[in-house]
Amino acid sequence: MARLKGGAVIAVVMVFAVGGCKDLQDKGSSGAQGSGGGGAALAAADALPVKGRAPKTGYSREKFGSAWADTDSNSCDTRDDILKRDLKDVKFTDGDCKVSSGVLRPDPYSGKEITYTRGRSLVDIDHLVALSDAWQKGAKYWDASKRIALANDPLNLLAVDASANRGKGDGDTATWLPPDKAYRCTYVAAQVAVKKKYGLWVTAAEKAAMKKVLADCPGEKLPSGGNPTKAPSRFKAR
DSSP: OOOOEEEEEEEEEHHHHHHHHHHHOOOOSSSSSSOOOTTTHHHHHSSSSOOOOOTTOOOOGGOOOOOTTTTSSSOHHHHHHHHHHHHHEEEETTTTEEEEEEEEEETTTOOOOOEEESSSTTTEEEEESOHHHHHTGGGGGGHHHHHHHHHHTTGGGEOOOOEHHHTTOOOOOOOOOOOOOGGGGHHHHHHHHHHHHHHBHHHHHHHHHHHHTTTTSSSOOOOOOOOOOOOOOTOOOO
């Protein structure tokens, strides 16, 4: 999956989006991992609006634009940006953009160490809030620019074990959690952050599941950062 931006301001945002990306795994204050005082994640989960799941009718991946669009205009697609951010011992093909290999150490979902080699499907880039789930909880009613932004926002993206990710499918917190229990607070806090940022709602069962997980880590911080919620106008979706 890939990134976002445009203009002189773009350069600044891009640095934040990709540089801040590393925080998503290494820190708690501006990324998807880590915990600290304040209980911001639990409070944010409690404040999310609750509605029923809308029909999946009309959903397709194309509604969120081309996969891994370079929305941050750094000349690298979103997938390579996230691989570069989340893998260790990264090696490139032709410059410093196209990731050819690296190590997921550890995989956040399983806790295992996974070697990534381009062309093999051992590592996926997961949308923490699945696009289909987003579609059924508000994104159906957005303009294309906002959907493209969600699909390429580093705040909503994570390199993970492919098999665990495919087991997740488009599940929300009520239906799927990472097998590695030590990562669950971080994972749920990240989903809450994305839903709050984009104004997505949750089902009653989903909110209850989020609060149950976060109750075990009441000091969990709310991740922040990522890209703007509007993609540059040059990007289109069907």
